[in-house]
Amino acid sequence: MSVLTIYNSLTRQKEVFEPLHPPYVGLYVCGPTVSGESHLGHARPYITFDVVYRYLRHLGYQVRYVRNITDAGHFEEEGREAEDKIARGAILEKLEPMELVQKYTRLFHWGMQQFNCLDPNIEPTATGHIIEQISMIEDILAKGYAYVVNGSVYFDVVKYAAHYPYGQLSGRVLDELLATTRELEGQEEKRNKADFALWKKAPPQHIMRWKSPWGEGFPGWHIECSAMSTKYLGHPFDIHGGGMDLLFPHHECEIAQSTIAFGEPPVRYWMHNNMITINGRKMGKSYHNVIKLTELFSGQHPLLEQPYHPMVVRFYILQTHYRSTLDFSNEALQAAERGLQRLWEAFDLLQKMATAIPDGQALAPEEKFSSNSLEGRIQQLCADCREAMDDDFNTARVLANLFELVPIVNAAGHHQLAEQLSPATIKLLQQSFSLYLSEILGLQPIQKQDSQLVEALLELLIEIRREARLRKDYATSDRIRQQLQRIGIQLKDEKDGSVTYTFQ
């Protein structure tokens, strides 16, 4: 039996995963900033960590999955900036911050549902935890690692670095950060460039503001995750995940402020997924290549040749290891679309084969086959799925294994296989597909809902066509098939004389 190993960004190596308090596991993932519509880039971390969550649960852990919603900060609705400048009265038109946040939170949830991501157990909002953030800041101030300037509070990174290791996670060296020539706005209040804001004083026009011991303002960009993860998962907790772009400064800041506040580093395993790129470039506002989820699913984007089903995107993402960059292209997604269909059709077939097995036979004793026999190979491939998942969630290898099983399944199901598979092996195949494809990787069939009505109508057409074929009236039979093809239904004459269909 293999054991789960996780690549820890902090130590830059794979480590055996041992939860602090088994069977409980605390999992915190940095959630989206809901100031705009969710995009393709959001798909990667949340699908990645959905699989992490699913797999940990499968291993028997009781996971508390916390994923925040960042709804504090300075928000403007996308595309409205220019408008705002023009009309003074636009303030009336402007969405209430809460309204904006709710709108995009709902859209985000919708997107996650499309991807079949399980809900986190707790989805805390930054605005809902102002008190926790303030008290954590007070704590850091009391310990002497932060200072107040002008109604804002900054974390003293230089002092921190003198007593604690700083920059370990992101490989940063403080002196180099301080030597950076880059000039940024709003830096003048800081004692040092590397310091970061825990609390910011709100300028008069700022619409999101809360009372604090330092005046009206809003929390800094890093404190929410520390305050909320600790509140719900304690300290330290097991796994903290997020995109690689959050390594610095976000997660580095989290480590520093939590270390001061709680006296120890906050997280035991740091996990970071790599970025999605488009034509080799990271997707980002500044590159003007952001594809929103609504655009992705509808195909309404200049870079898209067609709509892509959420499951195709999920599958495509899981076909790459989460720590590799994933380049986006129409060609690759179309290949994924076909591949997923092939995988799913084999799974369907397998379900039918498995239900055809009488109950008693399914419980046949475990047989050991030599590894060079067909059944032995099947056992090996199924077992390797477990190994692959244990090897830092190598979903790509799991899928490759399942693909290798597809021809075997198809051949057996279509009676094209010389030898018969034993009921136990068929059951093993069915269980493996169900477990990995559906339960752990969270994939769902892309086939459109075939309602009973559609099914009945199709049966009728198939019956008419069958009669036509018996009369050798191929004009009629081909016409039925071609017309159905045109509306997206593919008829297939199976070897045994039956007719099956798939939706495209």
Next chain:
RNA sequence: GGUCCCGUGGCCGAGUGGUCAGGCAGAGGUCUGCAAAACCUUAUACAGCGGUUCGAAUCCGCUCGGGACCUCCA
């Protein structure tokens, strides 16, 4: 400029020092009234140059190319 990562066949992508990745697209075949699907067979590969080794796509060095982070960012 600093830090780090990557470079696998037409495209996408796993991977370990010595044996097949896999998918999509090709090619040939079987089956079929014809299709489709399925099955079988099959070409093309590890950026370049050195080094370590009995042996390297896999380890080391250099070169070239690409990317990420250093700023909100998934």
